[in-house]
Amino acid sequence: MSRKKPGQIGRYKILEELGRGAMGIVYRAKDPALDRIVALKTIVLADDADGRKDYQKRLALEARAAGRLTHPNIVTTFDFGEEGELAYIAMELLEGVELRERLKQGPLPAAEAVDIAVQVADGLGFAHERGIVHRDIKPGNIMLLERGDVKIMDFGIARMRSEDFKTSTGMVLGTPRFMSPEQIAGMPVDHRSDIFSLGVVLYEMLTGSMLFAGEDTPQIAHNVSNVEHAPPSRHNPDATSMLDFVVARALKKDPAVRYQDAYELAADLRTCLAELRHRSAPAAEMAPDVTRTVKLEANENAPAAAVIAPETRLPLSRQFDSSAALQRVAKPGRGDRRLLGRSPRPVSLRRRLWNDAAPRLLFVTMLVAAAAGSYIAFA
Amino acid sequence: MASVVFLKVHDFARRPVSEQARLRAQLEAVVAVTTAEIDRASRIVLDATDGMAIVVLRDPQGALRLAGRALSAAVAGLPVSAGVDHGAVRVIGNGKPDAMVGDGIAVAAAVAQFAPPSELRVSHAFRDALSDAAPGAESSLVPAGTATDSGLRRHELFTRDRRAAARRRMRYSTLSVAAALALLAAGIGARVSEQGYESVMSGVAGKYRAMSAQGERRVRALAQKVKLQ
Numbered sequence: 120m121s122r123k124k125p126g127q128i129g130r131y132k133i134l135e136e137l138g139r140g141a142m143g144i145v146y147r148a149k150d151p152a153l154d155r156i157v158a159l160k161t162i163v164l165a166d167d168a169d170g171r172k173d174y175q176k177r178l179a180l181e182a183r184a185a186g187r188l189t190h191p192n193i194v195t196t197f198d199f200g201e202e203g204e205l206a207y208i209a210m211e212l213l214e215g216v217e218l219r220e221r222l223k224q225g226p227l228p229a230a231e232a233v234d235i236a237v238q239v240a241d242g243l244g245f246a247h248e249r250g251i252v253h254r255d256i257k258p259g260n261i262m263l264l265e266r267g268d269v270k271i272m273d274f275g276i277a278r279m280r281s282e283d284f285k286t287s288t289g290m291v292l293g294t295p296r297f298m299s300p301e302q303i304a305g306m307p308v309d310h311r312s313d314i315f316s317l318g319v320v321l322y323e324m325l326t327g328s329m330l331f332a333g334e335d336t337p338q339i340a341h342n343v344s345n346v347e348h349a350p351p352s353r354h355n356p357d358a359t360s361m362l363d364f365v366v367a368r369a370l371k372k373d374p375a376v377r378y379q380d381a382y383e384l385a386a387d388l389r390t391c392l393a394e395l396r397h398r399s400a401p402a403a404e405m406a407p408d409v410t411r412t413v414k415l416e417a418n419e420n421a422p423a424a425a426v427i428a429p430e431t432r433l434p435l436s437r438q439f440d441s442s443a444a445l446q447r448v449a450k451p452g453r454g455d456r457r458l459l460g461r462s463p464r465p466v467s468l469r470r471r472l473w474n475d476a477a478p479r480l481l482f483v484t485m486l487v488a489a490a491a492g493s494y495i496a497f498a
Numbered sequence: 499m500a501s502v503v504f505l506k507v508h509d510f511a512r513r514p515v516s517e518q519a520r521l522r523a524q525l526e527a528v529v530a531v532t533t534a535e536i537d538r539a540s541r542i543v544l545d546a547t548d549g550m551a552i553v554v555l556r557d558p559q560g561a562l563r564l565a566g567r568a569l570s571a572a573v574a575g576l577p578v579s580a581g582v583d584h585g586a587v588r589v590i591g592n593g594k595p596d597a598m599v600g601d602g603i604a605v606a607a608a609v610a611q612f613a614p615p616s617e618l619r620v621s622h623a624f625r626d627a628l629s630d631a632a633p634g635a636e637s638s639l640v641p642a643g644t645a646t647d648s649g650l651r652r653h654e655l656f657t658r659d660r661r662a663a664a665r666r667r668m669r670y671s672t673l674s675v676a677a678a679l680a681l682l683a684a685g686i687g688a689r690v691s692e693q694g695y696e697s698v699m700s701g702v703a704g705k706y707r708a709m710s711a712q713g714e715r716r717v718r719a720l721a722q723k724v725k726l727q
Binding site (some may be wrong): 347349350353360361364365367368371373376387390431432433434435436437438439440441443444445446447448449455458459460461462463464465466470471474475476477478480481484485487488489491492493494495496497 | 499500511512514515516518519522526529530533538539540541542543544545546547550551553555556584589590595596597598599600601603604607623626627629630631632633634637666667669670671673674675677678679680681682683684685686688689692
């Protein structure tokens, strides 16, 4: 990619560079026809003629599809065109901060995280209704605006990226850490894949920790497909049990048991949001001048080995006090050490006769009858 | 090694979240009631995505009772099934315990998956543990086929049959009577073959007559005593 800022692309006058990504460069540009400031996203086209033709065709289709999406939670696409080696998309210019940047400061308050997820789910629901799947929902594609508004970016074009994650079975589009298991496996994906990705984003917003971390792509892929998450409430005490259920359902490995509709997810998240606001409201009313100190858990960038937790890992229930038994397991007495450490042994005949009434009856009866028979025979 | 009771809510993932929350609360209430009879130092309660697991230390009978009670308590509107295994479990956590892992949990979860709603399935390992802890108690567990889990591991399943223990007692009683009769008959047979049929029968008849004469004398003496009074 050239470091030199072009003066003009298409009819757009380039004002400044906003950022660089895998696909190309994003500029602040001016549309002289409408006297409007836009974000101009450039995409470098493929070099070979056949690949380029195919790519251009797909890009045009995707850009047109994205252009039809007019929703308060989706960045509006104004225009699409090509110039030389570049294709460009003119989009609404947003003044805000990417969720990715916001997450660098740590987990979000539960209510704020859920509010963001509700808006993203609304945007996704709108797009899914029109048959468009994002395929790359991640914090980097979610923009937080002033007044709490949220917009999904890169709709439609996210799937056009050239530097996609590749598996041995073929090319897979998206960012592995936020991909659904079916996407990781290179299987056909539908709107439920976006729901899974949003579940991962919501989890990370609530906990401030990476759900599917790993040293390399295969490890992340394994974690996405196999590792079950701990409920968010274990990391963030503000998260309600209802929120745990919502996240769990969004993160189901099997798309058939996941949320089938982003609007359904949004509806459940709204219920959680109401619960969270209801919960925080009385406290705020009672102590309006008191500064609350919230202790945030350390960001758990766990080592890779710890991330691949066994699938049988079950967390201790917080509803029940198991400390006495845990203490017993941690420091077993002499009897416990012997009995908790050994496998069941086969029951010997002596133990059987001593402890089991039915065989004992048979044994005693036979003994008595044998004695009587002997007496009859030999006395 | 410990017994693990896995209580699984059927089709949990497919239900609306509001219903999931309700079922979860209901399950927690059932577990609270059923674990009350087990010593706190002998049970650890774990959360699962679609149910709850209770690890019971050194008490397979208690674990089986707990599973049975949970199922009967859950009949009213809670579609729960129970899987029980006895296997290795371990407490894990960074600094302080926060979870448990182990084959015991994995097998109990797999076994619960094969149990129809409101029913109990136990593994062969649990049956062995029950037999070790209380010989004879395992007779209430009858075979319920085999099943292969998603990890292609085969499980021999057993279910509880309350009448199985009674049937076993009856079998043993019948066998005891038959054995007693056979041994007595063998004694008589040996005597007959040694002394001949006539001699044995006349001996028996003589003993019978002597006994009846003795009995008659005693009855008369008793009647005499009654008259005198």
